[in-house]
Amino acid sequence: MHLRRFAFAGLIGTAAICAASSAFANDTLTVAGLGGNLQKDLSATLWQPAAAGAGVSISEETQDGIAAVRVQVQSGSPTWDVVHLGADECAVGGKEGLFEPLDYNVVKSDGFDKKAYGKDWIATNTYSVVLAWRTDAYKDKHPTSWKDFWDVKAFPGRRALSAYPQEMMEITLLGAGVAKDALYPLDTKLALERLKEIKPNISVWWSSGAQSAQILKDKEVDMMAIWGSRVASVIKDGAPVEFTYQDGLLGYGCMAILKGSKNVAAAQKFIAGVVSPEIQARIPEMMPYYGPSNSLAFKVGKFSPEVLAKSNMSPENVAKQTPIDTNWWRDNSELVREDYSLLMSN
Amino acid sequence: MSAAADEAPSLNVELLGADERRHRFAMFGLSVPALLLVALVLLAPFSWLTWLSLFDASGALSSENYARLLRPAYINSFLSTLEVSALVTGICVLLGYPVAYLLSQLSQRTAQILLVFIILPFWTSVLVRTYAWLVLLQREGIINTWLKQLGLISESLPLVNNLTGTVIGMVHVMLPFLILPLYSSMRAIDPVYLKAAANCGASPAQAFRQVFLPLSAPGLGAGGALTFVLCLGFYLTPALLGGGRVAMWSTQIADAVSKFANWGAASALSVALLVVTSLILLLMRWGVQRLGTSVGEH
Amino acid sequence: MTSGALSIRNVSKAFGAFRALDNVSVDIEPGEFLTLLGPSGSGKTTLLNVIAGFERPDSGSLMVDGVEFITRPPHKRDLGMVFQNYALFPHMDVFNNVAYPLKLRRREPADIRERVKQALDVVQMAHLSARRITELSGGQKQRVALARAIVFEPKLLLMDEPLSALDKNLREHMQIELKRLHDRLGMTTVYVTHDQQEALTMSNRIAVLRNGRIVQLDTPTNIYDRPNCHFVAGFMGETRMLPVSKTSNGYELAGRPLKLALPPSPVDEQWLVIRPERLGWQGDDERDNRIEGLVVDVVYRGDSHSISLKLPGDHEISIRRAPTESKPLPEPGQTLTLWLRPEASVLVQDSAS
Numbered sequence: 001m002h003l004r005r006f007a008f009a010g011l012i013g014t015a016a017i018c019a020a021s022s023a024f025a026n027d028t029l030t031v032a033g034l035g036g037n038l039q040k041d042l043s044a045t046l047w048q049p050a051a052a053g054a055g056v057s058i059s060e061e062t063q064d065g066i067a068a069v070r071v072q073v074q075s076g077s078p079t080w081d082v083v084h085l086g087a088d089e090c091a092v093g094g095k096e097g098l099f100e101p102l103d104y105n106v107v108k109s110d111g112f113d114k115k116a117y118g119k120d121w122i123a124t125n126t127y128s129v130v131l132a133w134r135t136d137a138y139k140d141k142h143p144t145s146w147k148d149f150w151d152v153k154a155f156p157g158r159r160a161l162s163a164y165p166q167e168m169m170e171i172t173l174l175g176a177g178v179a180k181d182a183l184y185p186l187d188t189k190l191a192l193e194r195l196k197e198i199k200p201n202i203s204v205w206w207s208s209g210a211q212s213a214q215i216l217k218d219k220e221v222d223m224m225a226i227w228g229s230r231v232a233s234v235i236k237d238g239a240p241v242e243f244t245y246q247d248g249l250l251g252y253g254c255m256a257i258l259k260g261s262k263n264v265a266a267a268q269k270f271i272a273g274v275v276s277p278e279i280q281a282r283i284p285e286m287m288p289y290y291g292p293s294n295s296l297a298f299k300v301g302k303f304s305p306e307v308l309a310k311s312n313m314s315p316e317n318v319a320k321q322t323p324i325d326t327n328w329w330r331d332n333s334e335l336v337r338e339d340y341s342l343l344m345s346n
Numbered sequence: 347m348s349a350a351a352d353e354a355p356s357l358n359v360e361l362l363g364a365d366e367r368r369h370r371f372a373m374f375g376l377s378v379p380a381l382l383l384v385a386l387v388l389l390a391p392f393s394w395l396t397w398l399s400l401f402d403a404s405g406a407l408s409s410e411n412y413a414r415l416l417r418p419a420y421i422n423s424f425l426s427t428l429e430v431s432a433l434v435t436g437i438c439v440l441l442g443y444p445v446a447y448l449l450s451q452l453s454q455r456t457a458q459i460l461l462v463f464i465i466l467p468f469w470t471s472v473l474v475r476t477y478a479w480l481v482l483l484q485r486e487g488i489i490n491t492w493l494k495q496l497g498l499i500s501e502s503l504p505l506v507n508n509l510t511g512t513v514i515g516m517v518h519v520m521l522p523f524l525i526l527p528l529y530s531s532m533r534a535i536d537p538v539y540l541k542a543a544a545n546c547g548a549s550p551a552q553a554f555r556q557v558f559l560p561l562s563a564p565g566l567g568a569g570g571a572l573t574f575v576l577c578l579g580f581y582l583t584p585a586l587l588g589g590g591r592v593a594m595w596s597t598q599i600a601d602a603v604s605k606f607a608n609w610g611a612a613s614a615l616s617v618a619l620l621v622v623t624s625l626i627l628l629l630m631r632w633g634v635q636r637l638g639t640s641v642g643e644h
Numbered sequence: 645m646t647s648g649a650l651s652i653r654n655v656s657k658a659f660g661a662f663r664a665l666d667n668v669s670v671d672i673e674p675g676e677f678l679t680l681l682g683p684s685g686s687g688k689t690t691l692l693n694v695i696a697g698f699e700r701p702d703s704g705s706l707m708v709d710g711v712e713f714i715t716r717p718p719h720k721r722d723l724g725m726v727f728q729n730y731a732l733f734p735h736m737d738v739f740n741n742v743a744y745p746l747k748l749r750r751r752e753p754a755d756i757r758e759r760v761k762q763a764l765d766v767v768q769m770a771h772l773s774a775r776r777i778t779e780l781s782g783g784q785k786q787r788v789a790l791a792r793a794i795v796f797e798p799k800l801l802l803m804d805e806p807l808s809a810l811d812k813n814l815r816e817h818m819q820i821e822l823k824r825l826h827d828r829l830g831m832t833t834v835y836v837t838h839d840q841q842e843a844l845t846m847s848n849r850i851a852v853l854r855n856g857r858i859v860q861l862d863t864p865t866n867i868y869d870r871p872n873c874h875f876v877a878g879f880m881g882e883t884r885m886l887p888v889s890k891t892s893n894g895y896e897l898a899g900r901p902l903k904l905a906l907p908p909s910p911v912d913e914q915w916l917v918i919r920p921e922r923l924g925w926q927g928d929d930e931r932d933n934r935i936e937g938l939v940v941d942v943v944y945r946g947d948s949h950s951i952s953l954k955l956p957g958d959h960e961i962s963i964r965r966a967p968t969e970s971k972p973l974p975e976p977g978q979t980l981t982l983w984l985r986p987e988a989s990v991l992v993q994d995s996a997s
Binding site: 536538539541542543544545546547548549550552553556557560561563 | 722724
Binding site: 064065066067070089092096158163164203204205206207211214215218219220333334337338339341342344345346 | 403417418419420422423426480484485486487504506507585586589590591592593598603604605606607609
């Protein structure tokens, strides 16, 4: 009896010491990313150096999007502190109040596009949706813009677009001649009309990155809208494929701190590191075809012309592209999605 | 003597009653694991799903998730799901009935060997089989390449990333589900009925149509219903071979969960699918019973 | 109206090494009731299937009213058939089962109704014409199957052990009914059974089959009283066969010369056919053959006593002693003397096969 009580007290004591040590010394942040190669690259390029700089250690988890985040927050005591998501999901999560506000005294937003951060989230990297084509299908004259994508007379051949409307609506409007800075709010009516026109020439509406790469590599289509990172791997595999950043769409990956996290202060420091120009400057070399979300990265770092040509965020390439307005998608995505899926399958 | 005779009717009544109850309880006990399993993996998730479907994204009680189902995009995908399922089931019946018939007429031993070939695809994952179809059917795929080499076509045929490819892939996956129940029901048909029909004056074709077909109708109904219902919820093959053109209900559910994190919407979609599936099963059961009794009376 | 004469000539059928039918020939008269009787594997069902067209023989001829049927498909033979388990279509009711042959013959609906009613009247099933098949008893199914077989007035009616699935009382009742029906309709009938009692009750003639051959073809009386071989004698009734020995001027049993009504064939190995009901309690040593047996036991059966006897050569036989019998009831261990009259004393020899 006495012995048992003594043992119990000992247990409590040990637990208290453990708790105290984790509070004072080296915090462990749990970061949940989207898994796969992307998370591996992000971790090596951004997260590890940022954690080291902030004096914390990180443990990584994977998740599959905003639904999982919602479940975590609703549980009241999330096991993740920081999540990496697509920017549209960050925008939705922010609207639903799933995140702690970011302290912009700690996290510096200098060098960021206004569309690249919100009150409680900030972009950590960029990706591009670009126009890619088979060089064996367009030998003499290849398409150079979305206008050419819609010009089936001058550029016959099979085309592919994504099965989800984000970026595709923008592409359509750019192809219809809408000016880059006049894209938002999107003219959905015009976009759907123009999509209906091109529909007979769309062979595949792809629904995953792997599928998009496969149809280009296997010559199922001759020209398509595809993620820059995916087309890069197709080219690396030796397929006769080229792409252009001209008229490309810039999207963001983002980070946010889960509401109810017990390590908010450390998480703020960690995110500040991730978006700092110095660490962002690692992206062009370590993650070609992705880009830094902080344009100051190109001021801090020195890059070879080859690296700059590949990076979607080099000053030259970024000028050709348009950033996505995640807030517009946050507010309009559901109805657009329905119209888009109706159009695809009808 | 007379006292014993009076007592005899109530002898051991309580003991025997208790014995009977114990026996029944033991029999009930045997079914407890199965009942628990059903409750755990079927009733509980379904109740939870139904519960979720009653709340909107903000967590308030609303009919929003069901109202959404009436919007054109959902009605369209619902109708297209029914169409694709009916088409696939129809083709499966056309292809599967003769196979099942042939198997049922062979010796038990030969039939069992051939059945292995029908069951064989079950041992390969649907994903692998679906990708195999992609390799065969695509623009630069094996079939189009051969046809072009043989000079039968000059331009590749659009065999995949559309309804054609989806139906081919689904029929391949579904065929065993139709053949197996059909075959076993055909096996159970006594060949003497066909002799009797011939003796009555029925040609082989008449005997088949007026006797064999109605007698195999329950098996055909069971196989057809199974195939149709499996098609209704089929996700993988339409998603991979449809090229985005084949709007299946299952795709909507998957998107609602994994792409758009809308559990309420996904739940409402699932509940609707379940309700429709149950209705169709009931309808088919009723239809098969009618078919079984009406064919042959003409 | 054709008459329904059936002529089977030299029909043979082998399943691998097994000869199911071995050169079978038989002529069946118009209106005759012929029974194919034999143990299982004797070829009787195969022969019926050949007639119906379900089995293609290896050789032979099958003439119905002078027309060769041997290659005619079963649905063009116009033969009525009653199957062992009736083979009524479970998805049709009684009416539609019986109407089916008429519908296939494209008769007018009114005609069909009339004929179906008549056929069901004949088998006393008209009141159940709307019943589902699954709702019928065995005897009722039997009647419906019969109605379906006769409704189109076939020249020939084939029956494959039609009563074997019925219980004993019903079977005996149906035997009489079938017999009366045959007398009334006059259809040529080929009836397959393994039940000798059934064959004796119903047939004009019986063909006894063994190993794919007809061993005896004759009237029931002759088949029973004058079996032409050991096999036929043994197949009919409760029969014991006692070996007899040949002497210079006849045969003898247990040292006594046999008195025979018919001159025996001059074969060495012969058996005396003994059936219990032919053994008399009274007899005359001068006139009749004496049979002695050792009483094994005596059992009371109400209407009679059943006495088990051990005959010479270790054959046991059970005889009845009616209450009217004047001789005293024997006791176990006694020797009982019985008598066989010369007309009832039949000698048989081994059949050829």
